Amino acid sequence: MHHNSIADIIRGLNAKDFSSKELTIHLLNRIEQYDSQYNSFITVTREQALAAAEAADKLRMQGNDNHLFCGVPIAHKDIFCTEGIRTSCGSKMLDNFISPYDASVVTRFKQAGAVLLGKTNMDEFAMGSSNENSYYGPVKNPWDTTRVPGGSSGGSAAAVAALLTPGATATDTGGSIRQPAALCGVTGLKPTYGRVSRFGMIAFASSLDQGGPITRSAEDAAIMLGVMAGYDPKDSTSINEPVPDYTATLTDSLQGLKIGLPNEYFSKALNPEIESALQLAIKEFETMGAKVQPIGLPHTDLAVPAYYVIAPAECSANLSRYDGVRYGYRCSEPKNLEDLYTRSRGEAFGIEVKRRILVGTYALSAGYYDAYYSKAQKIRRLIKQDFVEAFKSVDIILGPTAPSPAFSINAKNKDPIEMYLEDIYTISANLAGLPGMSIPVGIVNNMPIGMQLIGNYFQESQLLNAAHQFQLATDWHLKTTQIAA
Ligand code: GLN
Numbered sequence: 001m002h003h004n005s006i007a008d009i010i011r012g013l014n015a016k017d018f019s020s021k022e023l024t025i026h027l028l029n030r031i032e033q034y035d036s037q038y039n040s041f042i043t044v045t046r047e048q049a050l051a052a053a054e055a056a057d058k059l060r061m062q063g064n065d066n067h068l069f070c071g072v073p074i075a076h077k078d079i080f081c082t083e084g085i086r087t088s089c090g091s092k093m094l095d096n097f098i099s100p101y102d103a104s105v106v107t108r109f110k111q112a113g114a115v116l117l118g119k120t121n122m123d124e125f126a127m128g129s130s131n132e133n134s135y136y137g138p139v140k141n142p143w144d145t146t147r148v149p150g151g152s153s154g155g156s157a158a159a160v161a162a163l164l165t166p167g168a169t170a171t172d173t174g175g176s177i178r179q180p181a182a183l184c185g186v187t188g189l190k191p192t193y194g195r196v197s198r199f200g201m202i203a204f205a206s207s208l209d210q211g212g213p214i215t216r217s218a219e220d221a222a223i224m225l226g227v228m229a230g231y232d233p234k235d236s237t238s239i240n241e242p243v244p245d246y247t248a249t250l251t252d253s254l255q256g257l258k259i260g261l262p263n264e265y266f267s268k269a270l271n272p273e274i275e276s277a278l279q280l281a282i283k284e285f286e287t288m289g290a291k292v293q294p295i296g297l298p299h300t301d302l303a304v305p306a307y308y309v310i311a312p313a314e315c316s317a318n319l320s321r322y323d324g325v326r327y328g329y330r331c332s333e334p335k336n337l338e339d340l341y342t343r344s345r346g347e348a349f350g351i352e353v354k355r356r357i358l359v360g361t362y363a364l365s366a367g368y369y370d371a372y373y374s375k376a377q378k379i380r381r382l383i384k385q386d387f388v389e390a391f392k393s394v395d396i397i398l399g400p401t402a403p404s405p406a407f408s409i410n411a412k413n414k415d416p417i418e419m420y421l422e423d424i425y426t427i428s429a430n431l432a433g434l435p436g437m438s439i440p441v442g443i444v445n446n447m448p449i450g451m452q453l454i455g456n457y458f459q460e461s462q463l464l465n466a467a468h469q470f471q472l473a474t475d476w477h478l479k480t481t482q483i484a485a
Pocket of ligand 1: 126127128129151152171172173174175176177204311423
């Protein structure tokens, strides 16, 4: 049953081949049996899952299931607030935090009748590219447990790759949906900024953060995005645009689709094995009628430096709320208010989070603001402009997702710069607010690699259809179902 995609599950539930409860028990048992190897879950919500599955079965029996997602099991990244369930954000700071309300994304899944299996592991406050920054220990890549799954949504990607859940929510500030999807051989979609509500999604860098799905196929990503996307008055940056039926356009032909290949991505620096896999994929797209052309994204090399000013600046503001006063960790026996702040934050934040807060506070301080923050914002505008230009001549931009396949645990965590370069191909889409996807495109050294597709604003349908057509013609996305126990 665990091999079923979300689309299969919906068909199976509709045909009464199995009940939501049977499937839920099966997946909960798999999590219990296998997750000690991967550490992909922080919290497993067995009781709530069984209750939700029973409720969904009942609705289906009565013919009252008004959403196709009714009874489908999923997991949420532990960055989404869940009422009555611990929401840790991968941090000691929130280890004891039980959210009094649901994130809007969580509400939408609840209303659709989804079954929550649990909350997935992540880098602390979503800062990282390897999932080694979690207070709950590193997540292991199901393809090879000596390697990282990528981050920060490594728990979601690993759980989907290991067939512990058919889909999981995730968030992407600089690549955290696409990069772990690539490293675990699964499909990830970061929607256009503003497409999915950020209400109740714990903030890292608010102008970049965006929630999206991690699944095993583009079709499943289309189904999940349909549940997640939509206007939310509780999020001031949510965009009031109608949500198309993302599954309805999965049959469109790719005839005449214009695909751009950025010269800056296909440079000498690109890993040659990843390049050959991408070239085969490009041929596949051409066979389906797409037209390929080179494009320029001239400010690409400035994306990582600009991001590592903007994201820390925003995080230093967002994380100031964790002060030991209202909720979260509080140090024992503080001597005075100053001591309460310093020790609570000093004891509960991990090293990467502290580094970002320091960098961000410095970049925003009087005297340095113009030198760093305001310059980074100007670069951000230039990067966005590069894409606006490129999308005048192409529909989709194709490139690698990550510079290499999954690396060994402890290989990069001593050198922050090396780790930051993991997101060299993904960060630009966040700075520009564009939708981006990663889908499996090959195997290098026995590990999966990803292809990134970037679309124009609100063109998720086009991305999902291109990815789906590719997955109909190839089987890279099915490899993870072959390696899983
Ligand atoms: N790896 C990047 C960082 O550490 C991006 C993380 C993310 O997208 N949440 O900031």
